[in-house]
Amino acid sequence: xxxxxxxxxxxxxxxxxxxxxxxxxxxxxxxxxxxxxxxxxxxxxxxxxxxxxxxxxxxxxxxxxxxxxxxxxxxxxxxxxxxxxxxxxxxxxxxxxxxxxxxxxxxxxxxxxxxxxxxxxxxxxxxxxxxxxxxxxxxxxxxxxxxxxxxxxxxxxxxxxxxxxxxxxxxxxxxxxxxxxxxxxxxxxxxxxxxxxxxxxxxxxxxxxxxxxxxxxxxxxxxxxxxxxxxxxxxxxxxxxxxxxxxxxxxxxxxxxxxxxxxxxxxxxxxxxxxxxxxxxxxxxxxxxxxxxxxxxxxxxxxxxxxxxxxxxxxxxxxxxxxxxxxxxxxxxxxxxxx
Amino acid sequence: xxxxxxxxxxxxxxxxxxxxxxxxxxxxxxxxxxxxxxxxxxxxxxxxxxxxxxxxxxxxxxxxxxxxxxxxxxxxxxxxxxxxxxxxxxxxxxxxxxxxxxxxxxxxxxxxxxxxxxxxxxxxxxxxxxxxxxxxxxxxxxxxxxxxxxxxxxxxxxxxxxxxxxxxxxxxxxxxxxxxxxxxxxxxxxxxxxxxxxxxxxxxxxxxxxxxxxxxxxxxxxxxxxxxxxxxxxxxxxxxxxxxxxxxxxxxxxxxxxxxxxxxxxxxxxxxxxxxxxxxxxxxxxxxxxxxxxxxxxxxxxx
Amino acid sequence: xxxxxxxxxxxxxxxxxxxxxxxxxxxxxxxxxxxxxxxxxxxxxxxxxxxxxxxxxxxxxxxxxxxxxxxxxxxxxxxxxxxxxxxxxxxxxxxxxxxxxxxxxxxxxxxxxxxxxxxxxxxxxxxxxxxxxxxxxxxxxxxxxxxxxxxxxxxxxxxxxxxxxxxxxxxxxxxxxxxxxxxxxxxxxxxxxxxxxxxxxxxxxxxxxxxxxxxxxxxxxxxxxxxxxxxxxxxxxxxxxxxxxxxxxxxxxxxxxxxxxxxxxx
Numbered sequence: 001x002x003x004x005x006x007x008x009x010x011x012x013x014x015x016x017x018x019x020x021x022x023x024x025x026x027x028x029x030x031x032x033x034x035x036x037x038x039x040x041x042x043x044x045x046x047x048x049x050x051x052x053x054x055x056x057x058x059x060x061x062x063x064x065x066x067x068x069x070x071x072x073x074x075x076x077x078x079x080x081x082x083x084x085x086x087x088x089x090x091x092x093x094x095x096x097x098x099x100x101x102x103x104x105x106x107x108x109x110x111x112x113x114x115x116x117x118x119x120x121x122x123x124x125x126x127x128x129x130x131x132x133x134x135x136x137x138x139x140x141x142x143x144x145x146x147x148x149x150x151x152x153x154x155x156x157x158x159x160x161x162x163x164x165x166x167x168x169x170x171x172x173x174x175x176x177x178x179x180x181x182x183x184x185x186x187x188x189x190x191x192x193x194x195x196x197x198x199x200x201x202x203x204x205x206x207x208x209x210x211x212x213x214x215x216x217x218x219x220x221x222x223x224x225x226x227x228x229x230x231x232x233x234x235x236x237x238x239x240x241x242x243x244x245x246x247x248x249x250x251x252x253x254x255x256x257x258x259x260x261x262x263x264x265x266x267x268x269x270x271x272x273x274x275x276x277x278x279x280x281x282x283x284x285x286x287x288x289x290x291x292x293x294x295x296x297x298x299x300x301x302x303x304x305x306x307x308x309x310x311x312x313x314x315x316x317x318x319x320x321x322x323x324x325x326x327x328x329x330x331x332x333x334x335x336x337x338x339x
Numbered sequence: 340x341x342x343x344x345x346x347x348x349x350x351x352x353x354x355x356x357x358x359x360x361x362x363x364x365x366x367x368x369x370x371x372x373x374x375x376x377x378x379x380x381x382x383x384x385x386x387x388x389x390x391x392x393x394x395x396x397x398x399x400x401x402x403x404x405x406x407x408x409x410x411x412x413x414x415x416x417x418x419x420x421x422x423x424x425x426x427x428x429x430x431x432x433x434x435x436x437x438x439x440x441x442x443x444x445x446x447x448x449x450x451x452x453x454x455x456x457x458x459x460x461x462x463x464x465x466x467x468x469x470x471x472x473x474x475x476x477x478x479x480x481x482x483x484x485x486x487x488x489x490x491x492x493x494x495x496x497x498x499x500x501x502x503x504x505x506x507x508x509x510x511x512x513x514x515x516x517x518x519x520x521x522x523x524x525x526x527x528x529x530x531x532x533x534x535x536x537x538x539x540x541x542x543x544x545x546x547x548x549x550x551x552x553x554x555x556x557x558x559x560x561x562x563x564x565x566x567x568x569x570x571x572x573x574x575x576x577x578x579x580x581x582x583x584x585x586x587x588x589x590x591x592x593x594x595x596x597x598x599x600x601x602x603x604x605x606x607x608x609x610x611x612x613x614x615x616x617x618x619x620x621x622x623x624x625x626x627x628x629x630x631x632x633x634x635x636x637x638x639x640x641x642x
Numbered sequence: 643x644x645x646x647x648x649x650x651x652x653x654x655x656x657x658x659x660x661x662x663x664x665x666x667x668x669x670x671x672x673x674x675x676x677x678x679x680x681x682x683x684x685x686x687x688x689x690x691x692x693x694x695x696x697x698x699x700x701x702x703x704x705x706x707x708x709x710x711x712x713x714x715x716x717x718x719x720x721x722x723x724x725x726x727x728x729x730x731x732x733x734x735x736x737x738x739x740x741x742x743x744x745x746x747x748x749x750x751x752x753x754x755x756x757x758x759x760x761x762x763x764x765x766x767x768x769x770x771x772x773x774x775x776x777x778x779x780x781x782x783x784x785x786x787x788x789x790x791x792x793x794x795x796x797x798x799x800x801x802x803x804x805x806x807x808x809x810x811x812x813x814x815x816x817x818x819x820x821x822x823x824x825x826x827x828x829x830x831x832x833x834x835x836x837x838x839x840x841x842x843x844x845x846x847x848x849x850x851x852x853x854x855x856x857x858x859x860x861x862x863x864x865x866x867x868x869x870x871x872x873x874x875x876x877x878x879x880x881x882x883x884x885x886x887x888x889x890x891x892x893x894x895x896x897x898x899x900x901x902x903x904x905x906x907x908x
Contacts, residue, residue, distance in 0.1 A: 009443040012649050018649075019429050067565065070885060074712065075748040129517050147428035153485060154886075156391045158417035181659055231673075234666025234795040297674050310674040337393040 010167035011174070012161070018137065018166070018175055025135050025180055031186045034129065038077045038121060039047050039194040048114050068099050075099075114192035114200025119232050121187050123295045126236055128268055129181065131243045131292070132208040135264050137175055138247035141168050146320070165222040165332050169248060176240040196303045211234060228298075235294040238314070242288070245321040251326035252335075285312075288320040343402075344418075344493050344525040345390070351397030352385060352549075360385055360396070361549045364592045367493070367527060372519045374540035374557070375529035376628075378636050380548045383529040384424060386448040386597070414534060417445070422489035430471035434481050435471060438488060451455040456484040460514065460549025471616055475502040481513065494518070494526045500535060508532075512539045513526050522541045537561070537628045547636045564601040567594040568611070569620035576616050583610065585634055601625060645792050703740035704729060709814075710778035712829065714747030718888030723776050725776055725830070736906075744768050752782045753810035756794060776901070777814070778830040783807045784851055788836060788844050807851075808858055813864050827893040827900055828866045829859060833874035835887045844860045873884045902907050 018024070075092050122130070142165070146152040154164060193197055247264055254260045271289020278284050285291070291313035297308075345367040350456045352360040358384050367373045377383045378498045390401055392408055401408040401540050406415035438456070442448035457466050460480040470478065479499060486494055494515075514607040516539060518524045530536050535544055537557060538584055545553040570576045578598070580586040584607060588595040599607070612618055708714045708726040716724020723731075726743035733741050746765055748755065756779050759765055769775065784807075787800055811829075818827060831852045834845060851869060859865040873896060874881050874889075881893035889897065 006444070006446065012439045012645070013443060015649065015652060016644060017429070074717070077749055149425070150429055152393065152423045152425065152427060152884050153441065156394060156416070156419070156423065157423040157441070158413045159444055160412055176650065177656045177659045177663065178652065180663070181655070230662065230666045231670045234663040235670055237663040298670060310671055314671065336395065337388065
């Protein structure tokens with residue numbers, strides 16, 4: 001057996017352990033519960049708003065189409081203005097395109113759709129809910145074997161320790177990727193069921209850039225919903241991988257799984273509070289929790305902080321992950337197993 | 340040197356400036372069963388953990404089948420099977436799955452190897468049940484099976500009969516002795532059950548407070564006893580014993596004291612009488628391992 | 643079963659996904675940072691571009707310049723008059739001879755765009771000759787905040803937006819004063835088109851906004867702040883256009899009243 005085959009067998013073993021411990025079942029259950037709640041909530045709010053609007057408008061009823069047409073008219077007039085620059089032309093054309101799409105397809109722009117929900121859900125969930133799912137997966141990957149002492153039978157084999165930990169890391173990567181896929185599938189399916197609309201053909205704007213501290217729209221462009229979803233979920237995947245690495249390190253350092261979970265969760269929660277100091281205290285933006293919300297850079301749904309951009313956050317997260325892995329590996333390799 | 344399966348040379352371990360293992364040396368030959376005896380806290384488990392790579396020695400070398408554990412871990416460990424204060428296996432999997440999974444981690448374990456190990460430990464009937472449902476005895480057997488599937492040359496067993504009933508202990512013992520004699524596997528067993536060690540092992544090393552205080556051959560220990568004769572013509576008798584049987588006797592008061600192979604006592608006595616000596620009194624007392632152990636360790640106290 | 647079926651499936655699916663995600667990841671980074679050349683597709687303007695006529699400004703007449711956003715433009719005015727025209731009509735009714743209205747408002751404009759506009763030669767020329775400058779700006783700056791669901795960062799966001807707006811407004815006013823020391827500059831305040839539904843917090847922000855505008859105007863002489871908040875609040879149903887956002891005839895007429903009373907009675 002060559003080295004590659006051995007590593008393959010190790011990873012296969014580790015994935016089996018994760019599956020047999022029924023982690024994925026738990027994660028799936030949590031996902032279904034949460035997403036159902038959220039979808040229902042959004043649908044409820046939408047229907048409330050709709051009935052309120054229809055009740056309050058006097059005669060014509062809620063006529064979004066003529067409103068949209070008027071908005072298009074305004075935009076066209078602005079295009080006509082001699083003072084408009086390239087950036088403005090671009091973003092205006094895109095808005096017109098979007099509005100035309102809604103009119104042509106007879107879709108009220110505020111109607112919730114599965115495609116939009118999936119992205120909005122991740123935008124909110126990426127800070128805490130997704131990391132929670134990953135922690136469930138990863139927290140006991142080493143500490144569990146220490147507390148039930150199976151680590152001995154694992155390490156008294158003709159395999160160097162680093163390979164054992166590496167196979168665990170790879171198993172985590174594989175399963176985290178699948179978890180992200182599950183989130184995408186479950187949120188699309190369930191919200192689709194609730195709203196009755198998929199909405200995958202709607203155009204989407206993205207591409208806001210931070211230039212000199214303000215949002216620059218000249219590179220804004222439309223992409224299809226599906227590609228947008230893929231982009232957003234790719235960022236989610238990156239965050240999952242980072243959280244998995246950090247959790248792996250904690251699992252190595254702390255013998256006890258419950259403590260491991262406690263430590264990572266409280267770090268996430270504490271980090272949220274630190275956000276309030278984001279604009280004043282420079283150090284906060286180097287903390288990994290402050291940079292978890294990657295999708296906001298795509299959705300444009302945020303407020304600019306000096307120096308923070310997607311590249312910046314990605315680098316910060318990458319460094320945290322790399323350092324965690326280095327520490328985790330070092331400790332694991334040197335540790336005396338006393339259980 | 341090929342037949343020295345395990346060799347520890349000047350191995351020490353320090354924790355927080357305290358030396359818990361002090362400069363120990365011992366070795367095991369092919370097919371030998373070595374018992375590692377010591378009171379609780381003497382350092383047995385620590386030593387065994389260092390041999391299998393669970394802990395690191397602060398200094399010294401550990402060599403298995405010619406490969407150093409520190410420098411050539413993979414080659415060294417490929418010949419080693421171990422049970423360390425176990426057995427601790429994955430109880431949400433079946434016994435078979437456990438073995439399959441662990442076997443996949445070696446490069447040469449086949450289904451046949453697994454099944455023959457299962458047969459050897461007598462677990463054929465329950466091997467496909469979840470380990471969580473096993474009794475202690477079954478878990479121990481499974482533990483032994485996982486140590487055997489990759490055809491090791493050395494078995495390192497740390498308290499392997501913990502929690503077994505006498506029947507279980509007996510069966511375990513028989514399996515070990517069998518492995519040593521028929522398959523020429525060397526075994527290092529640590530235990531605080533002196534009786535067991537006496538029955539199972541060829542040699543013993545006694546460890547106390549991190550040091551090896553005695554190495555002895557069990558057979559010799561059991562078969563030799565402290566004998567003393569009360570005869571007339573003491574000095575002549577002494578010379579006689581020395582010439583004929585190479586027995587170094589000590590003349591103390593009216594007695595000749597010596598350490599003698601007890602099974603030969605009949606013959607010796609007969610020849611003394613035949614030579615004309617008048618035998619007044621003979622006393623023979625077997626040394627037991629327990630006595631030896633207690634006397635040695637009591638002198639130094641327990642760490 | 644696991645080894646032959648489940649595991650290969652898991653491995654293949656995850657490897658596939660990982661490559662997709664890595665691709666998506668790299669694309670996301672490129673979208674938000676590096677230079678993309680052929681992205682700004684110069685779509686032909688939806689309307690054919692106008693030919694700009696050279697401007698002739700009558701110097702003997704009373705010249706009104708309207709600057710700013712859709713309210714300056716007069717969007718929602720069913721008679722298609724807007725503030726400028728209505729005010730001119732008032733003056734004419736009161737006996738003025740020749741009144742000219744020049745409207746440079748742009749629908750949807752925010753204060754930043756007004757800053758750019760102010761620099762243009764044409765606007766400066768008009769400003770120089772103006773006797774009255776009517777300014778309506780800021781509504782589009784704050785509107786996003788009034789509509790947002792994100793309340794966590796609202797204060798911080800609002801403070802930044804307000805600061806930027808005041809900076810822009812000050813620049814505009816000073817630029818106007820530089821070329822014209824005599825014209826009155828009237829700035830129209832904001833009203834609340836949404837009613838009490840948006841909540842106390844947001845209403846407070848809106849009122850604060852108007853207050854800050856007023857405060858700024860005190861720094862520059864011959865300026866007037868036209869308050870419309872209270873009356874619009876009282877007559878919300880009557881003063882709004884069918885888009886429930888812009889003023890209608892009555893709304894504009896009311897604004898003109900306020901303006902007229904403020905300026906003519908001093």
